[in-house]
Amino acid sequence: MKVHLPNSAFLGNIDSFIRAFDPNDETQLDITSNPNWVSIHPMCSCIVGSLGLTVEDKSRIRVAPLIAKSRHYFKRIGLFKLIGIPSGFTVTEHDASGRFIPLSLIKKSDELPEFITEMVPLLHIEPEYAEPIRYVMSELIRNVLEHANSPFGALVCAQYYKDSHTIRLGVVDRGLGIKRTITVSHPASDDIAAIRLALTPGITGTTTRKMGGTELNAGAGLFFIKSIAKVNKDFFVIYSGNAMYKLLRDEKAKLNPDPFDDKHSKIANLPYWQGTAVGIDMSLKRHKKFEDLLDLIRDVYHKDVKDKRRFKKPKFI
Amino acid sequence: MKEINLFEKVGAFAENKDTARDIRLQEIIPNLDKGEDVILDFEKVESTTQSFIHALISDIIRKKGIDVLDKIKFKNCNDTIKKIINIVTDYMQDN
Numbered sequence: 476m477k478v479h480l481p482n483s484a485f486l487g488n489i490d491s492f493i494r495a496f497d498p499n500d501e502t503q504l505d506i507t508s509n510p511n512w513v514s515i516h517p518m519c520s521c522i523v524g525s526l527g528l529t530v531e532d533k534s535r536i537r538v539a540p541l542i543a544k545s546r547h548y549f550k551r552i553g554l555f556k557l558i559g560i561p562s563g564f565t566v567t568e569h570d571a572s573g574r575f576i577p578l579s580l581i582k583k584s585d586e587l588p589e590f591i592t593e594m595v596p597l598l599h600i601e602p603e604y605a606e607p608i609r610y611v612m613s614e615l616i617r618n619v620l621e622h623a624n625s626p627f628g629a630l631v632c633a634q635y636y637k638d639s640h641t642i643r644l645g646v647v648d649r650g651l652g653i654k655r656t657i658t659v660s661h662p663a664s665d666d667i668a669a670i671r672l673a674l675t676p677g678i679t680g681t682t683t684r685k686m687g688g689t690e691l692n693a694g695a696g697l698f699f700i701k702s703i704a705k706v707n708k709d710f711f712v713i714y715s716g717n718a719m720y721k722l723l724r725d726e727k728a729k730l731n732p733d734p735f736d737d738k739h740s741k742i743a744n745l746p747y748w749q750g751t752a753v754g755i756d757m758s759l760k761r762h763k764k765f766e767d768l769l770d771l772i773r774d775v776y777h778k779d780v781k782d783k784r785r786f787k788k789p790k791f792i
Numbered sequence: 793m794k795e796i797n798l799f800e801k802v803g804a805f806a807e808n809k810d811t812a813r814d815i816r817l818q819e820i821i822p823n824l825d826k827g828e829d830v831i832l833d834f835e836k837v838e839s840t841t842q843s844f845i846h847a848l849i850s851d852i853i854r855k856k857g858i859d860v861l862d863k864i865k866f867k868n869c870n871d872t873i874k875k876i877i878n879i880v881t882d883y884m885q886d887n
Contacts, residue, residue: 584810606839613807613841687884690851695842769875776883787858789881790865791874
């Protein structure tokens with residue numbers, strides 16, 4: 476396998492980073508990088524880390540000398556430690572508080588509550604911002620742990636960007652991928668069709684039902700996450716198999732059950748990603764109140780219901 | 793009347809679906825089966841996920857019917873939690 480760390484790879488311009496990835500021969504990995512400066516989204520860091528974890532013989536991971544001035548970043552987020560190879564350079568370690576969550580592996584469900592509890596103070600964000608961030612993290616990581624059968628669980632990374640006042644998150648696995656999990660219950664001709672289904676509310680690989688799901692899954696998790704990005708006018712990317720769906724920034728806050736009705740781009744002939752990689756930006760400047768977002772989501776579920784009054788209401792005391 | 797304190801079991805962010813399932817199977821359903829009403833007390837719970845609420849109550853609604861909501865009361869819910877409960881109970885009736 477080969478991966479190149481470019482000068483810049485964020486969700487808006489991630490396509491070229493992914494196109495340059497060579498998935499062939501999982502027994503070895505070559506990592507090259509821009510010699511001047513490397514600045515990449517946490518989703519990209521998770522992708523590189525995942526590839527390193529995939530190679531069993533660590534002597535077969537070759538990193539071309541990282542000479543970019545920003546190389547310390549990869550040491551501080553724990554890339555070399557994660558994949559078990561020396562960095563070849565030293566940096567002065569700083570307290571990570573207020574800046575990022577290093578590359579972290581979540582292997583089991585019972586590790587998740589502690590991770591989420593520790594994650595929010597690390598990012599030093601106000602409680603009103605913390606709510607959607609921990610929501611997104613919980614749902615994405617639980618998706619991996621429950622459905623992906625990933626050999627190392629979920630690999631997670633996040634960073635706060637002061638200039639844009641944005642939190643960027645990545646959650647990546649090397650599991651079954653969306654097509655294999657969704658087609659257990661719903662037909663999908665290719666990876667992009669499977670991603671479309673996975674983002675549609677009410678569709679889950681665990682049942683053929685269109686609404687209501689099973690006792691543990693409703694097929695709503697990814698739709699909620701896409702909705703959080705949509706109403707806040709943020710990027711959201713999901714890459715699985717040969718396909719990538721990217722939610723683009725849109726001035727219209729209307730939520731659509733069909734992700735293809737949102738302003739988006741999609742590519743269906745990318746290098747094959749075994750598993751699923753998700754990235755999301757969460758602008759704290761454009762942040763919409765989480766409660767207001769929930770009203771919009773509820774409206775989507777009500778869209779086709781002519782008489783909402785027929786619904787029985789829960790009793791709040 | 794059985795009152796279940798969720799904060800003691802799930803903390804301030806109620807997201808653990810495994811715990812939700814255990815509460816449903818070990819506490820909510822047995823009490824409903826005995827004819828008792830159940831109060832789910834969310835005091836000190838700051839937020840939750842749709843997945844948690846789904847794992848907590850959806851299968852009860854599916855198996856016992858939507859009128860089971862007359863037997864379950866949601867106590868001390870903030871607006872976020874109320875809205876997520878409403879979403880789950882709505883889509884469970886939209887079959």
